[in-house]
Amino acid sequence: MSLHRRTFAQLLAAFGASVAMPAWAQGKTVDVSMKQSPKMRFLPETVTIKTGDTVKWTNPYNISHTVTFDPSKAAVKENAALPAGVEPFGSEGIEEEGTYSHTFTVKGTYKYVCVYHENMGMIGTVIVS
Numbered sequence: 077m078s079l080h081r082r083t084f085a086q087l088l089a090a091f092g093a094s095v096a097m098p099a100w101a102q103g104k105t106v107d108v109s110m111k112q113s114p115k116m117r118f119l120p121e122t123v124t125i126k127t128g129d130t131v132k133w134t135n136p137y138n139i140s141h142t143v144t145f146d147p148s149k150a151a152v153k154e155n156a157a158l159p160a161g162v163e164p165f166g167s168e169g170i171e172e173e174g175t176y177s178h179t180f181t182v183k184g185t186y187k188y189v190c191v192y193h194e195n196m197g198m199i200g201t202v203i204v205s
C-alpha cells in the first residue's frame with residue numbers, strides 16, 4: 077500500500093507540472109499596430125486567434141489611442157461587441173511606444189474601438205476560434 081502511494085506521488089511529481097499547466101498558458105502572441113497615417117487604423121484590423129492566445133497592441137506613434145472592448149464606451153454600440161458572458165475590458169490612453177495586451181479565453185467574435193478615433197474608422201475585430 078505504501079509502495080503504491082509513493083509511486084503515485086512520484087508520478088504526480090513527474091507529470092504534475094505539465095498536467096497542471098492550463099492550455100492558455102501556452103498560447104501565442106499576435107501583434108496589432110496602431111497607425112495614424114495615412115489613416116487612424118488598427119493593423120491588421122481583424123485578427124483570428126485561438127483560445128489562450130494573446131493580442132498585443134502597440135502604439136508606435138505620437139497620437140494617443142485606446143483599445144476598448146466596451147459597448148457602453150463606443151459611440152456606435154455595434155462597433156464594440158463581446159461574446160455572451162464576457163465582461164467589458166480595455167486600455168486607458170496608450171501613448172507613444174505604449175502597449176496593451178489581453179489574453180482571450182472565451183471563443184467568439186469581439187469588436188473594439190479606439191474611443192478617440194472610432195468616428196474616423198478606428199475599429200478592430202478579434203475572432204477567437
Ligand SMILES: [Cu+2]
Nearest residue numbers: 141190192193
Ligand atoms: Cu485612436
